[in-house]
Amino acid sequence: MQRITIAPDYEISRVIRGGWQLAGGHGAVDHEMAIDDMVAFADAGITTFDCADIYTGVEDLIGRFRRLYRDTHGQAALDRIRVHTKFVPDLGVLPTITKAYVESVIDTSRNRLNLERLDLVQFHWWDYKMPLWLDTLGWLKELQDDGRIDKISGTNFDSDHVHTILDAGIPFTSLQLQYSLLDRRPEKRMVALAKRHDIALFCYGTVAGGFLSDRWLGKIEPEHPLENRSLTKYKLIIDDLGGWDLFQALLQALRKIADRHATDIATIASAAMLRRPGVSAVIVGARNRDHLSSNLAIASVTLSDADLAEIDAALVGARELKGDVYTLERDRTGRHGSIMKYNLNKGE
Numbered sequence: 001m002q003r004i005t006i007a008p009d010y011e012i013s014r015v016i017r018g019g020w021q022l023a024g025g026h027g028a029v030d031h032e033m034a035i036d037d038m039v040a041f042a043d044a045g046i047t048t049f050d051c052a053d054i055y056t057g058v059e060d061l062i063g064r065f066r067r068l069y070r071d072t073h074g075q076a077a078l079d080r081i082r083v084h085t086k087f088v089p090d091l092g093v094l095p096t097i098t099k100a101y102v103e104s105v106i107d108t109s110r111n112r113l114n115l116e117r118l119d120l121v122q123f124h125w126w127d128y129k130m131p132l133w134l135d136t137l138g139w140l141k142e143l144q145d146d147g148r149i150d151k152i153s154g155t156n157f158d159s160d161h162v163h164t165i166l167d168a169g170i171p172f173t174s175l176q177l178q179y180s181l182l183d184r185r186p187e188k189r190m191v192a193l194a195k196r197h198d199i200a201l202f203c204y205g206t207v208a209g210g211f212l213s214d215r216w217l218g219k220i221e222p223e224h225p226l227e228n229r230s231l232t233k234y235k236l237i238i239d240d241l242g243g244w245d246l247f248q249a250l251l252q253a254l255r256k257i258a259d260r261h262a263t264d265i266a267t268i269a270s271a272a273m274l275r276r277p278g279v280s281a282v283i284v285g286a287r288n289r290d291h292l293s294s295n296l297a298i299a300s301v302t303l304s305d306a307d308l309a310e311i312d313a314a315l316v317g318a319r320e321l322k323g324d325v326y327t328l329e330r331d332r333t334g335r336h337g338s339i340m341k342y343n344l345n346k347g348e
Contacts, residue, residue, distance in 0.1 A: 001045030002299040004280050006200040007173050012048040012082050014274060014299050016202060017041050018285040019051035019058040031061060037289045038065040042081060044296055050283050052086035053105055054344035059085060059112035066114050084120040085109050086155055091342035094130035099139040106143055120151040122176050126342055137170050158324040159189040166197055174200040177325050181269055181311060182208055182237050185321050191278045200280035203273050208234035212269040217251045232339050242318045253314035257307045267294050271301040272311060
């Protein structure tokens with residue numbers, strides 16, 4: 001597994017194990033098996049885990065995993081484990097959010113994860129029209145100063161707001177954002193901004209909720225409603241990019257490349273993102289260890305310039321997605337924003 005240093009004395013695996021599929025929305029979760037799977041991922045070299053305060057039960061599971069890993073592997077092995085969580089206050093909280101609220105949520109995450117100091121907190125804010133987002137970052141910075149947070153980062157912030165954050169003296173270590181072969185909005189401005197300020201980019205959505213996989217090669221275009229919100233989200237991206245025929249042409253190109261590397265489409269789709277400038281890591285969702293070998297292959301597949309040129313050729317004629325990072329999704333009345341859940345801590 002490739003590893004990368006994103007800050008002094010802060011090293012992560014370039015494939016990050018995502019935790020959202022363990023939140024229960026994708027089916028029942030066997031907690032003991034989930035913890036055993038985390039051990040298997042860590043033993044294999046995927047030592048960085050992503051979660052959030054809004055992923056029901058996942059921080060607790062990772063906390064239990066950390067205790068088990070320390071007991072069975074020792075403190076030195078545990079010290080290689082990094083846990084990236086998110087602070088996502090509900091939309092309904094934003095107008096009246098307080099420092100005490102921020103502090104209570106961060107302390108809850110610390111207790112759940114069995115961490116005196118959170119490794120990295122990724123802050124998300126639903127609505128820029130609610131003015132306390134920069135104040136909230138200031139409160140996170142105070143919690144960093146008193147030792148409860150190591151690194152402050154963000155998720156889904158656009159370029160203008162990252163500029164404002166940096167100008168306020170709050171450096172981001174990283175930014176988690178939707179970035180894939182289908183969604184290249186970060187290339188408009190964010191990639192260059194991140195490079196100038198040494199911000200590591202963590203990509204989610206690299207397999208587009210499963211659309212960028214062999215499962216969809218040659219299949220008839222699905223109709224709404226789709227089986228889950230994740231598929232709906234990424235099908236809208238496919239529609240905006242150019243439609244099903246363009247998408248199938250991309251899958252065909254990825255299949256040819258996958259054949260040359262003796263792997264699958266999903267692995268190639270994620271491996272291609274690790275070749276993008278500024279990308280430090282990709283986040284893979286995993287309910288269990290069934291796909292561990294392919295997750296490991298993401299970092300070991302060496303794509304050639306010719307491989308990447310074939311991908312670009314398949315996307316000739318694709319339309320440019322509107323806006324900056326997460327712009328489409330922030331319009332709560334639009335096609336993309338209307339499917340989002342905004343008060344997840346309340347289950348809404």
